[in-house]
Amino acid sequence: MASVSVSSHFNKSVRQHYMSLPQGGKCQVTYIWIDGTGQGLRNKTRTLDTEPKTLADIPEWNFDGSSTYQSEGSNSDMYLIPVRMFRDPFTLDPNKLVLCEVLKYNRLPAETNHRMSCNKVMEQVKEHQIWFGIEQEYVLLGVDGHPFGWPQSGFPAPQGPYYCGVGADKAIGRDIVECHYKACLYAGIEIFGTNAEVMPTQWEFQVGPCEGIEMADQLWVARFLLDRVCEDFGVVVTLDPKPMKGNWNGSGAHTNVSTKQMREEGGLHYIEKAIERLAQRHMEHIMVYDARGGQDNIRRLTGKHETANINEFTSAVANRGASVRIPRQVGQEKKGYFEDRRPAANCDPYLVTRAIASTCLLDEEQQIKET
Ligand code: ADP
Ligand code: MN
Ligand code: MN
Numbered sequence: 102m103a104s105v106s107v108s109s110h111f112n113k114s115v116r117q118h119y120m121s122l123p124q125g126g127k128c129q130v131t132y133i134w135i136d137g138t139g140q141g142l143r144n145k146t147r148t149l150d151t152e153p154k155t156l157a158d159i160p161e162w163n164f165d166g167s168s169t170y171q172s173e174g175s176n177s178d179m180y181l182i183p184v185r186m187f188r189d190p191f192t193l194d195p196n197k198l199v200l201c202e203v204l205k206y207n208r209l210p211a212e213t214n215h216r217m218s219c220n221k222v223m224e225q226v227k228e229h230q231i232w233f234g235i236e237q238e239y240v241l242l243g244v245d246g247h248p249f250g251w252p253q254s255g256f257p258a259p260q261g262p263y264y265c266g267v268g269a270d271k272a273i274g275r276d277i278v279e280c281h282y283k284a285c286l287y288a289g290i291e292i293f294g295t296n297a298e299v300m301p302t303q304w305e306f307q308v309g310p311c312e313g314i315e316m317a318d319q320l321w322v323a324r325f326l327l328d329r330v331c332e333d334f335g336v337v338v339t340l341d342p343k344p345m346k347g348n349w350n351g352s353g354a355h356t357n358v359s360t361k362q363m364r365e366e367g368g369l370h371y372i373e374k375a376i377e378r379l380a381q382r383h384m385e386h387i388m389v390y391d392a393r394g395g396q397d398n399i400r401r402l403t404g405k406h407e408t409a410n411i412n413e414f415t416s417a418v419a420n421r422g423a424s425v426r427i428p429r430q431v432g433q434e435k436k437g438y439f440e441d442r443r444p445a446a447n448c449d450p451y452l453v454t455r456a457i458a459s460t461c462l463l464d465e466e467q468q469i470k471e472t
């Protein structure tokens with residue numbers, strides 16, 4: 102059996118006593134931010150005298166960037182700027198979670214803060230009312246790094262029965278999926294749904310549709326909730342795009358996209374125009390579709406396991422082996438959305454949604470150059 106963490110063995114009914122104590126009108130606010138790896142999330146909590154009603158009621162804060170791979174030289178204090186507030190599903194109302202942007206000592210965005218540039222593009226394309234929906238795939242691991250529920254030596258039965266499967270030998274870790282789903286709903290995440298994936302112990306949740314900058318904000322907090330739920334159960338999430346070598350599916354972050362024009366009658370025309378533009382900038386997009394400038398996605402985008410080869414751009418209706426897929430129903434109704442299947446599970450959704458909005462909707466001279 103994969104090993105679960107020591108603290109997951111604590112007596113949780115003892116914990117319940119403390120969690121149910123009244124908190125004297127005070128409010129706990131947990132600040133969440135992306136660390137210097139561009140993938141890891143950090144958080145710390147403070148007390149406010151009253152419940153914040155809006156973001157404006159939550160003060161800026163700071164942290165020690167030298168402990169999060171984020172400091173520059175001797176200026177290790179970094180600013181936390183609240184950008185989106187959620188209900189806290191762990192300590193419950195009136196407590197809050199607040200996603201923050203990280204600024205350096207000079208109040209410029211930290212290296213891994215791509216929200217500001219993403220937001221700039223989203224403001225530029227506002228009239229298009231661009232919606233995104235991201236499918237976040239992930240794999241559960243024990244604290245020893247071994248896939249949760251996989252035999253200690255050897256492998257589980259081959260892929261086939263696990264996708265959307267039910268039963269103790271097929272759906273491994275469903276407790277986590279169900280608790281995460283409820284936590285998302287409580288918090289106010291626009292969670293769209295969830296399903297078991299193709300590889301055993303691989304799962305997916307979807308967030309969206311969300312307009313503009315809200316997509317990436319929501320996905321980052323949904324990821325935080327997943328990490329936090331897994332912590333309670335003593336297991337770990339990996340967003341590695343190809344955690345198991347060989348005949349096992351990788352993990353993606355399929356990004357579904359539509360504009361107002363695409364959603365209206367005859368919108369397929371605009372979907373096709375957007376796909377033509379994406380085809381022109383395939384490699385630039387690949388560079389921002391994983392956490393390591395395209396290097397991680399090389400292991401995943403092989404042309405097998407429902408992926409297209411990383412070196413070529415393809416698009417088709419109802420084809421899960423294409424870079425970009427037009428869902429069958431969208432092909433039939435001639436309106437709706439398209440799915441970019443290239444982003445890896447460990448992508449930064451600020452970079453992915455920024456690249457798509459920029460390439461598909463901005464004039465050539467305004468477009469972001471991904472380097
Ligand atoms: P798949 O068939 O690829 O597995 P899913 O059902 O897992 O698709 O996910 C569908 C995603 O598409 C969801 O994230 C949802 O929010 C998103 N979506 C649905 N309609 C739209 C739309 N009009 N624009 C953008 N995204 C959309
Ligand atoms: Mn899906
Ligand atoms: Mn999937």
Ligand code: MN
Binds near residue numbers: 236355440
């Ligand atoms: Mn998909």
